[in-house]
Amino acid sequence: MPFREDIQKIEEYDKAMDHCTSIFHIEATTFSLYFCMIASKGVKFASAVMESAALRFDNKQDEVSSCTTKQTLTMYVSIFVGLVKDAYDKKFNDESIFALLGAFRGVAAVGHILLQDTLANFNYTEYSSSNCGVVLDSERVWCEFEQKMNNLEAKFRAVSKSTKAYEILRPTMTDAMKFTMLYISAMVAYHEKTLGYVPGTKGRRRSIKASGDGEPGAFGTSSGSM
Numbered sequence: 001m002p003f004r005e006d007i008q009k010i011e012e013y014d015k016a017m018d019h020c021t022s023i024f025h026i027e028a029t030t031f032s033l034y035f036c037m038i039a040s041k042g043v044k045f046a047s048a049v050m051e052s053a054a055l056r057f058d059n060k061q062d063e064v065s066s067c068t069t070k071q072t073l074t075m076y077v078s079i080f081v082g083l084v085k086d087a088y089d090k091k092f093n094d095e096s097i098f099a100l101l102g103a104f105r106g107v108a109a110v111g112h113i114l115l116q117d118t119l120a121n122f123n124y125t126e127y128s129s130s131n132c133g134v135v136l137d138s139e140r141v142w143c144e145f146e147q148k149m150n151n152l153e154a155k156f157r158a159v160s161k162s163t164k165a166y167e168i169l170r171p172t173m174t175d176a177m178k179f180t181m182l183y184i185s186a187m188v189a190y191h192e193k194t195l196g197y198v199p200g201t202k203g204r205r206r207s208i209k210a211s212g213d214g215e216p217g218a219f220g221t222s223s224g225s226m
Contacts, residue, residue: 002050002070003043006077010040013088031170032087038173039080042103045184046073046080049111052188055195056118072110079103094160097172101153104180105146111187112142118194138190145183152176 001007014036017029053069080103086092119135156172159165 002047003073003077004047006043006081007040007047009081010036010043010084013084014040017088028090032092034170035087035092035173036084038100038177039084041177041181042080042100042107043077045104045180046077046107046110048184048188049073049107049114052111052191053114055192069110069114073107076103076106076110079106094156094165097156097160097169098153100173101149101156101176104176105149108145108180108183108187111184115187115191115194118191138187141183141186141190145179148179149176152179 014033017032017036050066050070050073053066079099083092083096083100083103086096115138119138152172152175156165156168159168
């Protein structure tokens with residue numbers, strides 16, 4: 001799995017914070033542990049995009065390179081890990097939330113660029129007429145994601161300097177994670193569906209499943225198309 005070491009770093013911070021048992025810090029510790037889960041999901045989303053980037057048309061040298069994709073995703077992954085460290089060091093604040101939202105949006109944007117690049121290359125193949133629905137659907141899903149994230153950021157920014165910010169802090173993080181999860185899951189499916197039209201390029205689709213506790217959870221594999 002790409003970025004495995006970064007996930008392990010977050011897990012190390014998680015374990016360190018979990019050892020704080022003082023009743024005077026239990027609320028802050030609970031929040032920090034929840035944030036570790038949120039950040040870990042962000043890194044896993046980046047990993048899913050990275051794995052999707054490995055699936056490409058044969059002999060297409062002008063596609064976005066895996067190296068470029070990894071370099072860009074690494075920047076956003078470092079933000080997730082850095083924010084977890086801030087939570088551990090008790091330096092987490094309202095600006096940290098905006099950084100978190102930006103990292104989620106960044107990972108999704110890399111996925112969007114990857115998909116757009118694949119669709120652009122697909123238009124030059126003999127199978128391009130099969131993909132009109134994917135093009136329209138993918139743009140709709142991206143626009144919906146951007147609108148939801150814009151609304152989420154605007155809502156938090158409006159109260160970020162007041163006591164109400166704490167009330168919507170956790171829901172804001174959770175919604176950002178869910179919106180990104182849904183977009184990345186759709187992007188990976190569209191990407192693989194597009195490649196599936198061309199013989200010899202179809203790969204395995206990885207989807208994002210919900211865990212048993214109702215929170216967006218681990219990645220899994222699935223077959224079939226959308």
